[in-house]
Amino acid sequence: MEITYLEAIRQALWEEMDRDDQVFMLGQDIGVYGGAFKVTKGFLEKFGPERVIDTPLSESAIVGAAIGAALMGMRPVVEMQFADFISCAFDQVVNMAAKQHYRLGEPVPLVIRAPYGGGIHAGPYHSQSPEAWFFHVAGLKLVAPSTPRDAKGLLKAAIRDPNPVIYFEHKYLYRHIKGEVADGDDLVPIGKAEVKRPGSSVSVITYGAMVQQSLGAAEKLMPEGIDLEVVDLRTLQPLDMTTILASVEKTGRAMVVHEAPKTGGIGGDIAARLAEEAFHYLDAPILRVAAPHTPFPFSPVLEASYLPNADKIALKARELANF
């Protein structure tokens, strides 16, 4: 059956809560209200207030408390109301959760759900894509699904993982994308990218909402005989370099596409690694399509100008194919 991306997230949470009584959720307005995006609607009624915990407005305490519960062997799932607000919990994420296992050998099985991304006319503090802030930090796993199937399978895998996982769920995709998911357990392994569209001309390495846009670009370029291969990273940390390299070795041309700003973005790191590890396969420079180095703008006109889309991707991909 086809379900939305949001419903896939909801199903994953529901099934994991049902499966393991050590899984519980905490966050702001997730209980009675069902979450700012209604992802947890109905959970309070089913699982009760001890497993669906409405907290004070305290991002750092929420993440810190989740780390504490995780140290005791529980499996907390934190809902950040918006990924933007994770900055308020930054210290707990990068200094406490990320380093605990390396320092002390103590696992922190923690999931932070981070609703991120733009395209919903929500301005500078409800639209950001902050994954690069965490990409730099050892000890965290970062996932960013693009389809309902990946959304469900990756969230289940994240909840069962013994490490802190930040689960970037794209707000634009919540209700804009539908897809098939399997009933029950269909785990998507963390650390495995997936080729969403095989092609021969250019490797488009991307994730999140930009997967759909890249597939759109591929459709646009088809008539011109330009055949894009779209590699959906799905996991940003640890990166699946095997899949990335295999694609680039095949096509000889690579571009990285993300919604987050280009400066200091994950794309820069992927491009550098391709330069280091795939230089001899490359027939053209590595290009990046990403947001400019500005805060995320509010006005729909500025927002459209800010965000990468299928047209912008197609333009660059054509350049690359014809290089």
Next chain:
Amino acid sequence: MPADNVTPIELLKIYYYLKLTRGLEQRVSTLYRQGRIVGGVYISAGEEAIAVGSAAALEADDVIAPSHRDLGANLMKGITPKEYLAQYLGKQTGLTRGRDGNVHYGDITRGVIGFISPMADLLPVAAGVGLAFKLRRERRVVAAFFGDGASSRGDFHEALNLAAVMKLPLVFICHNNQYAYSTPLERQMAIEHVADRAKAYGMPGVTVDGNDVLAVRSAVAEAASRARQGGGPTLVEGKTMRMRGHAEHDDASYVPAWMLEEWRKLDPIDRFGAYLRERQILDDAIAREIDDRLSKEIEEAVAFAEASPFPEGKDLLEGVYAS
């Protein structure tokens, strides 16, 4: 000194841990001056009564979240002098296997959350451990330590508020030792007592003579008992004095000499020793026996740490993730 119903054996145990704390830290300070320890050395001289008195009030399966001057509590929870010394020397046999140094150690299986440098970071984590106890209906308590400086941080506020709102089984214990590095109290807060902050969170706040180990023990025992019965958290403030620099590189010349002179007269170990002699629990023979045992234990720890291997450079990458 409020002895409550503390037995002579327990009183001698408290005395032993006070002396062990001071002896170990003096030894580490000497090693530092001899250049046999790299990195910072943090000493709790003059404020050992807060750590030891608090830990003496806890049950065996309670958990502590120590700060950097809580060696006494760590020892009472079962961290060994050997592990402590090996940690300072960066050896493989330290609790972080050389991944972290000095006072940044712990072991959750022994009920010690590993301290990290950003002040007050452990307070939300401690709240989370308390949350796990509450959710699992375990009658266990968390004692979370911090200093006067840490009480200015947001995580202090967030943790105390969260713990109070959720009625978590926490005892927040402040070493008010007059200085945070070089910053005196009057530049840290505009109130007289850290415990006054408790009112803002709707929890009891108690100020005790932090150099009276039994007064600390009594206040923490009462708070822990209330927490264990579901009565929620308490803030206990021990007034004390940091008798040395922030770390051993710091000569603390910014501290007026008269302050140290006044506080030296209130030395917690001297006072407790006099009290025990008054009550005829301690005499010269027992004191000598304890001192002999301590020096043996301390020298064995130094020998163990110095003989222990360093971690191997090739193992650098191990343990970033739990598997």
